[in-house]
Amino acid sequence: MNNPLSDRINKLSTSQTLAMAALARELKSQGKDIISLSLGEPDFNTPDFIKEAAKKAIDENYSTYSPVDGYMDLKEAICRKFKRDNDLEYKPSNVVVSTGAKQSLYNIAQVMLNDGDEVILPAPYWVSYYEIVKMAGGIPVEVPTTIESDFKITPEQLEKAITPKTKMIWYSSPCNPSGSVFNREELTALSNVILKQKQDIYVVSDEIYEHINFSGTFCSIASIPGMFERTITVNGVAKAFAMTGWRIGYIGASEIIAKACTKMQGQVTSGANSIAQRATIAAVDADPKVLNEMVSAFKSRRNLVVGLIQEIPGLKINSPEGAFYVFPDVSHYFGKTLKGTEIKDANDFAMYLLSEANVATVTGEAFGNPNCIRFSYATSEELLTEAMRRIKDALA
Numbered sequence: 542m543n544n545p546l547s548d549r550i551n552k553l554s555t556s557q558t559l560a561m562a563a564l565a566r567e568l569k570s571q572g573k574d575i576i577s578l579s580l581g582e583p584d585f586n587t588p589d590f591i592k593e594a595a596k597k598a599i600d601e602n603y604s605t606y607s608p609v610d611g612y613m614d615l616k617e618a619i620c621r622k623f624k625r626d627n628d629l630e631y632k633p634s635n636v637v638v639s640t641g642a643k644q645s646l647y648n649i650a651q652v653m654l655n656d657g658d659e660v661i662l663p664a665p666y667w668v669s670y671y672e673i674v675k676m677a678g679g680i681p682v683e684v685p686t687t688i689e690s691d692f693k694i695t696p697e698q699l700e701k702a703i704t705p706k707t708k709m710i711w712y713s714s715p716c717n718p719s720g721s722v723f724n725r726e727e728l729t730a731l732s733n734v735i736l737k738q739k740q741d742i743y744v745v746s747d748e749i750y751e752h753i754n755f756s757g758t759f760c761s762i763a764s765i766p767g768m769f770e771r772t773i774t775v776n777g778v779a780k781a782f783a784m785t786g787w788r789i790g791y792i793g794a795s796e797i798i799a800k801a802c803t804k805m806q807g808q809v810t811s812g813a814n815s816i817a818q819r820a821t822i823a824a825v826d827a828d829p830k831v832l833n834e835m836v837s838a839f840k841s842r843r844n845l846v847v848g849l850i851q852e853i854p855g856l857k858i859n860s861p862e863g864a865f866y867v868f869p870d871v872s873h874y875f876g877k878t879l880k881g882t883e884i885k886d887a888n889d890f891a892m893y894l895l896s897e898a899n900v901a902t903v904t905g906e907a908f909g910n911p912n913c914i915r916f917s918y919a920t921s922e923e924l925l926t927e928a929m930r931r932i933k934d935a936l937a
C-alpha cells in the first residue's frame with residue numbers, strides 16, 4: 542500500500558526532546574543504567590492544595606464541557622495573576638485557557654499566520670516553535686545568538702532580521718534551553734525596534750518559566766509602553782506547579798486574537814480538561830512564595846551543575862538564570878575522535894554521551910544551535926553529580 546499520510550505530517554519533524562526521552566526510557570527498560578537529563582519537567586509532585594482542589598472538583602461533578610475558552614472564574618483568577626505578578630491589566634475576554642501552553646502556541650500560529658509570513662526565532666529557541674510555525678504555513682527565521690551575549694538577541698540583530706514579511710517574533714524568558722532571562726532594559730531596547738517599524742509586528746512572550754527564575758528580575762514585554770496590544774503573553778502551570786501532565790496553559794492577548802483562538806479550539810478540543818481547570822484556579826491564586834522551596838532546590842542544582850561543567854575541559858557555558866536547563870557549547874570536540882567514535886557535531890556528541898556515559902541529553906540542533914547540547918537539571922543532586930562525573934570520564 543502507498544504511504545497513507547499527508548504531506549503535512551510527512552514534513553513535520555518529531556520532537557527531539559521527546560524522542561531522546563523515549564530512547565532513554567527504552568535503554569533503561571533493557572536494564573541499562575541511564576541517567577536521563579533530556580526531558581523538561583520538574584521532579585516534584587504537584588502541591589497538595591492543588592490536588593485537593595481537583596478532588597473537590599470531581600466530587601462537585603465538574604464533569605461536563607467547560608466554556609471553550611475556560612471557566613469564567615479561572616479566567617478571572619488568571620487576570621488577578623497577570624496583575625499581581627506582571628502588572629498587566631487583562632480582562633477575562635483577553636484570556637483563553639488551553640490544553641497546555643503548547644496548544645496556546647499552536648492556536649496563535651494557526652490564527653495569526655498566513656502562508657509565507659515570517660516569524661523571527663532568536664536561536665536557541667524552544668524546540669516546538671519551529672514546527673508549530675511551519676505547520677501554520679509560516680516561515681521560521683532563525684537568528685543565531687552567541688554565548689558571549691548570553692544567548693540573547695540584540696536590538697541590532699532584530700532590526701537586521703526584520704523584512705516586509707515579518708509578522709511576529711517568538712521567544713521564551715527564562716529561556717528554554719539557555720536559561721537566559723531578559724531584563725526590562727533589554728526588552729525595552731527590543732520593543733523600540735519593533736515599535737518604530739511601519740508594519741505591525743507581534744510578539745509571543747512565552748513566560749512559562751517565569752517563577753523558576755534566580756535573577757531577581759522578571760519583565761513581561763506586554764508591560765512596556767506601546768507593547769500591550771501587540772503582545773500575546775503565554776503562560777501555564779506545567780513548570781512552576783509541577784503540573785506537566787495536567788495540561789493547562791493560557792494566553793493574555795487582545796480580544797480579536799483571544800476570540801480567534803477560542804474559535805480555533807472550539808473546533809479542535811472543545812476546551813481544556815474541566816478538573817485540571819478547577820485545580821488551576823488554586824494554583825494561579827496561590828502566593829508564588831509557595832514555590833520558594835522548589836525554586837531554591839533548582840537554584841542549588843543550577844549552581845552545582847554549572848560548577849561541575851566548568852571543570853570539564855572543552856565545555857563552555859553561559860550563566861543560566863532561570864528554567865532548569867544548561868546549554869553548554871561542546872564544539873571544542875567537533876572533528877575529534879573519542880574512544881573510536883568520530884564526533885562531527887552536537888548530534889554525535891549527544892549520542893556519544895548516551896552510549897559511553899549512559900547519560901541522555903538533547904542535541905542543540907533541536908533548538909537551532911548546532912554547537913551546544915542541553916542538559917535538564919530537574920533531577921536530584923546525587924544523580925546530577927554522578928552524570929557529570931560520567932561525562933567527564935567519557936571525555937577524558
Ligand SMILES: Cc1ncc(COP(=O)(O)O)c(C=O)c1O
Nearest residue numbers: 641642643667713717777779790
Ligand atoms: C518554553 C516552553 N514553552 C512551552 C512549553 C509547553 O508547556 P505545556 O506543557 O504547558 O504545554 C514548554 C514545555 O517544555 C516550554 O519549555
